[in-house]
Amino acid sequence: MPLVLFALMLGVFCVGTAEIVISGLLPQVAGDLAVSVPTAGLLVTGYALGVTVVGPFVTLLTGRWPRKRLVLVLMGVFVLGNLAAVFAPDYGTLMAARVFTSLSHGTFVAVAFSLAAQLSAADRQGSAMAKISLGFNLANALGGPLGTLLGQHLGWRSTFGAIVAIGVVTIGLIAVFVPSALPRPEGAAAGAVRGELGVLSQRNLQLTVVATVLAQGAVFTASTYVVPLLTDVSRFSTGAVSVLLVVYGVGAVIGNFVGGRLADGHVVRGITIVLSALVVVLAVFWVTSTVPALSVITLFAFGAVGFSIIPSLQARIQAVALAAPTLALSVNVSAFNLGNGLGAWLGGAVMDRGFGVRAVTLTGSAAAALSLAFIALSSRMDRRSTAPGIAGDETAAPAVGSEVPSMER
Template identity: 40%
Template structure:
């Protein structure tokens, strides 16, 4: 695999740390800025909304620009947004910086996915995607727990400063090592914007994107409120929160790594078996969240299943949109962040309704069940249309 892929993963690590670290900082942000925990949780949804809008716009704007120039521009904006976020005294400004950072993150990830899969052989998209998304899951293992611990010791603003500082070496590395061309492999013929838009109407691609939104919605619904679940329901001390987040991230890293090897060759077994196991895991966590040992054992398993299934869906979307490389990667990013925006909102609404901190886990189970039903119905519909 090209070394430039790992440099892109370094930047994705910084961005993933920013996106996920709020799971350990939401209670502190709520107290410091005088808002409720569900209101502070909307920072995650705001980030996701920015990515939904930003990915396709960035893909269209960056079509004719060199990849290195586009990636540096997005990463620079991302860095500055975190500096402003660390300095702001008000929730509204913080919310705006999260949207701006998300727009930049979306642009970077959309261009990065296209560049990464263009650097490798046509049948190695899954492995290239796994390396790039490995930066995100490594953020769950290292960046998010470190951000939670740093926020606990020095305040949540210190975690924002840390992300800004982490982005600086990634800027320098990309400037030196990422190819200046838009991507290293020439675009296939007929990939102008209108042609790409026509290619994106395929039912199988749209189904894959929808499944990705549901699965990621389930993941973020619970992950956003994992800190209060750990302290208020499981009964662990707040000092356990970074460790619990690290366990989820360790499982997520293992899920993306293993899925990268299977998504190119055996995607259907991963989606069916992994999806069923994921649903069972959410239900079991909802029922057993009051037991510390069971919760600690389930958290990494759920990270593995959620990110394994999610990354497989991303890979399948890229294969389905092979003749629409720019917008295909952008819409895959947007679909996942539709879920990332929807999940915390639904989880927060469940908490606000008085159902407690177990409620987001039940919502995750419902979203995963909906994805499994959609997958099963679509597979049967395809079989029914095939001639006997």
């Protein structure tokens, strides 16, 4: 199990790094390909649109594929796309390579989360998902900064070359350690595309997806502008910010595992705890941001709480979408990406209206509170749909390898 989860986590690290690293290389890409920096910035948008819009359709079309073959093919697409980026002769080719690469992102991440839950004991599925989402933490804390540093010294193509190399290693680990005899998801076994799509019509699933957008939006409302918050409000020097971002990253790694552990016992309770904590921490950040010492402590807490939502919300989706968990997880991956964009826009809108960078923390807190309300509505629907005499949050543990999630909703 540790090697299986490591292989899948490394794949998530690869796709996460490929998504974000281009942001730190825009000047180099623009100069080399003779385009403006804003035009080069569309490479970020193109990738994000591929993940958000096309990703769920890729998941739907590959739903009947054997799981191991699917993740190998997806990583193969990922490697080929990044290899094309290495040798892209012009901007158009690089954009095509980025979009092609993005087609593997959402489905790979969804299947990785699904397999982690499927191969884990009933009371450890949240922790298993946390090990997968650790790949995103490491992509933000290590992959992005190191990839940017490599590209600045050896050229942006070297960064994509390094991603290709790690992707090839990931393919080898998956081929060796991921079991071949894995049952397909329940919805895929039924073979009815309409039935799988029907899962998305479940109201409590829709509410959870909206909650994901708002929760991730809450995090990105503040995190997108955390550097000017630290320099302009907390009065830290530019040189100190890099150290402070490490503090934020350490908190994120710790929070990731705490969120997974909370989801092990009772998913809704875990989500309620982390979202409530996010509401409080962001509100407190508004108060402490003017005091440097307290600002550092709150920044660490924000990193921990902000990244604890990923395994919790993915565990919730896995528990709700019994008939097509992988498709639902893919849709939720798109929801996280939408949340990224929503948060960046929301924070910018608040600042543009003259409220100042400090106000992004209160705005994020409000978004987190709204996300919490949607989770409460979803949980209420669970209780209403539970048959009399059957405990809705006490399900029997399935045999190892069963696709049906047994986590409490």
